[in-house]
Amino acid sequence: MSDKYKSEMKKTACLLFLFVCLVIKAKSQNLVPNYSFEVDTACPNNYSQIYYAIPWFVPHVNWSSSDLYDTCTDAINAGLGIPGNYDGYQLARTGYHYAGIIVYSDTINYREYLEVPLLDTLIANRNYCIEFYVSLAESFGKAISNIGAYFSNDSLLDSNLYHAIDYVTPQVENSISNMLSDTSNWMLVSGMFIANGGERFMTIGNFHNPANTNTQTVGITNNAYYFIDDVSVVDCTGIGIKEEDKDEVISIYPNPCASQLGITNYELGIKEIKIYNVIGELVYGSAGSPTQELTIDVGSLPKGLYFIEVQTDTQSINKKFIKQ
DSSP states (O other): OOHHHHHHHHHHHHHHHHHHHHHHHSTTOOOOTTTTSOOOSSOOOSSSOGGGSTTOBOOBSSOOOOEEEESSHHHHHTTOOSSBOSSOBOOOSSTTEEEEEEEEETTTOBOOOEEEEOSSOOOTTOEEEEEEEEEEOTTSSEEESOOEEEEESSOOOBOSTTBOOOSSOOSEEOOTTSOOOOSSSOEEEEEEEEOOSOOOEEEEEOOSOGGGOOEEEOSSSSEEEEEEEEEEEEEOTTOOOSSOOTTSSSEEESSSBSSEEEEEOTTTOEEEEEEEETTSOEEEEEEEEEESEEEEEOTTSOSEEEEEEEEOSSOEEEEEEEEO
């Protein structure tokens, strides 16, 4: 093994270790390492270089071109820049990177996927909330609704060239009626499932053959290509009841919540409220005179799992709720 190879391996291991440490400290306990593709070993200068965003990889053993986009100079020169690139125009939802994959072709059944090992093995009978964001690339002529995530105990390595992996059923999938056709904004794909236990890998893509893929024509080509960012897997066991136990110090209700979220703390009062999404972004903050109960309008928040931090005069208490 050459000294240069050893040096690159050491650099990769250090970057991954640093990222894992940051994730473990995050409020959301996201089980997806490098969830927004920010940790990379090099600037992409060609297609097919998703493996630069460690530890993401492509499950097809034979050739398949899953891509990494970046704001660095080499990526811009190679047409893989952000926000403008050969495939479209989109700002990163978080940071300075995102991924891109072809999810549909009606000519040769071509597919691309993204796969990643999770930070921890999923536990049997626990409920997990899954979220990731997609944006349709303008340079392609099809939009689809069949994008989902499949969880497996072992890597979903496939030797059938670059064809659709249509022999598995994704545990989480976008609604077939929700056409993912927006080229300007990031669209949320989300869902929940109960783990069988032992799942260690997540694969993102379209798991349907052309005949079973719901498509919409938006241009002149026969392919659909999506940018992907901000992927999360969070244990949300116990969330989704109508109202939390009134014997607890803090009560939030209803849960799930569509618009108005009530919060009560009759013992210690409420001084400040902060709400975070599953990747740790602060999406709501409010401070004022201490009170024992209040109502928050969360109607503008996207659907998904959220973490609420209630600050009293003496301590900080954390809860979770689902926005419907």
